[in-house]
Amino acid sequence: MASTLLAHHPWTKHPLIISAPMRLIALAPLAVAVSQAGGLGFIGAGSDLNDLTNQLKHAKALFLDNHIKSEVLPVGVGFINWGADFQLALDILANHIPAVAWFFAPERNQDLLRWSTGVRDVTQGRTKIWIQIGTVADAVEVANLCNPDVLVVQGADAGGHGLERGAGIITLLPEVADAMQAIGKGNINLVAAGGIAEGRGVAACLALGAEGVVMGTRFLASEEANIAKGYQDDVLKSSDGGVRTVRSKVYDTLRGTTGWPDRYGGRGIINESYMDAVNGEVTDEMKRLYEKALTKGDEGWGEHGRLTAYAGTAIGLVHQVSPAHEIVSEVRSQALKLFSPPHTSKL
Template identity: 40%
Template sequence: MASPILHLQKSYPWTRAPLIANAPMAGSAGPRLAAAVTNAGGLGFIGGGVDMAQLAADLDACRNLVDIDVDRLLATTETTDQTTTSTLLPLLPIGIGILCFNNNNNNANNATAGEPLVPPAALADVVRAHRPAAVWLFAAASAAAAGAAVDASSASPVADYTPWARAVRAACPQTAVWVQVGSVAAAVAAAGAGAADVLVLQGADAGGHGFERGAGWGALVPEVVDALGELPGVGIVAAGGIVEARGAAGALAVGAGGVVMGTRFLACEEVACPAFWTERVLRASDGGVATARSKAFDEARAGGNVWPGGYDGRALVNRTYRDFVAGEVPVEEIRRLHGEEQKRGDAGCGGTEDMRVTVWAGTGVGLVREVLPAGKIVEDVREGARRVLKNLGAQL
């Protein structure tokens, strides 16, 4: 198999190897963070989520914050009926994250039950108008797409993503499709069907939403690499618990071409999350104990959990989680208390373990110790990973 690192470098020639990307964290990864990551030689992602109007505005903002001639680097010319389409905006070196599941609980984005939170046509409109470099698809309606435990009669996992992938490619052929998966079977299916240009292999240590069942990237990445064999044209990035150079080096060593970090960027100058999130992240230690994977964090939402089966989330342990696990406080009361604290904002939350508001974070949280510019984080992790691998090689 061709070098995963060089494959991504060729696909994104404005980046520097190894590729570092930020996770498209809704509410945290805005234009300033995404642009800072891209300007530092990484690939910045906006947490688009489900609001296409806000996403369009964020992409406009990003275009004013980055200054990279991507089309020149790609050396491509798009044509329509043999006529150069010079009216198109240049490809924007920013990615967007999209949630693909249906709104079965009928309490988000004013969608009717069973409708996609982001219809493929609506996504295509944004991609056509703004031409982002990548679209990251996640959380298909069937948990089979994530490799989670589902009934064997479930629909094809690849089919869950194809409407969005096709819409993206029709709207802008240069926009790459990233698909987040959590199992070998899902990775092979997505790659084999051509549904993914890049596979995001999310390990169980990841903060935020992910898969109820799955391995860490240390086992997942090499098994996927072996399973894909000589299948060409698919990039591989690792995610989950990576917050500094040593973790990034480990992911590269087992076969990833780049890494995604989420939790680390919760403590950067450009992050859009509430201040108490950053405070809690900086105070946390021993991430395997300080965080937990659970549906409790979504059940605490007003109206309940909107996520499909097979998905849960990892966050810092808080009072909501403890009450939910103990089973002594009714869910309705947990939701009421959570909602009251959320309305009070930073002042009401207090940033302690007794808070009820969710702070999504991965198991690497104990290694996040200071607030830095996002660009500095990218550079430190990239150059540090190179040093780690070089020094290790010199010892062998």
């Protein structure tokens, strides 16, 4: 099984470490660094594709600098499907042929059929289709609809956007795996996301049945992340992520992001904006204070700040900023030390 996924992306090594397509934060430098370390890096295109061509060109240039040539561009692109322009996406993908198109949060699952078919058409199947889900029901529906190459199974501990109510990866991954077997889709590779920040979490996900593991919060503390220092410092300083982070709609409301389907919320570090939002309600005064915090730079973040620091419950496992390639290779070797299932010893 693992070999299918690694074979699709021949520069990757087991266990496959994936950097999450964090909107505005995961750009070409992070994606390229992760892929160059034998992982699979993603550019977070999100809901607005206006900068995506530039990012893909930048990625290509970075690979050429390192004398790496490949039929496909060895990074993936993450889309937030309720907002991303379909035709523009196809044009860009056809021109640049990234290794993967990762879909997340369509208005309706049905919409992903058009996306999957379209991307496979314009890239002649060279761009693989990954679909992120957070429930067993969604996994079954999109597997039947789109037959993706990979399901990204996102547990409740994930930072940023995810389902407001959901299970952790500890139950969601094995239940999705069983559901795929039951509907004859056991060939779809499963990748785990949500709460994984180092080798122990990766080893745990391999034991649960994942073929690869996505890390987001860990890469917020990478040198290549496009992130404000105030935000990054908040991640480094915070711990006890079940207490210090929370999933809510408060930050979307403050920022005026209105397009997310109702069942999604964003997990972020608790700050004064969240504390003020009694019952999740955001006032005009809170919006004014948020706008004011935007002018303060790095001071706008932190426990007593007001700016959004999306992060997962893994914040307490992230202690220092490192180059992405070090993160990838360190986590991979920690995981291999912990977890060598019987089947890998036969390889």
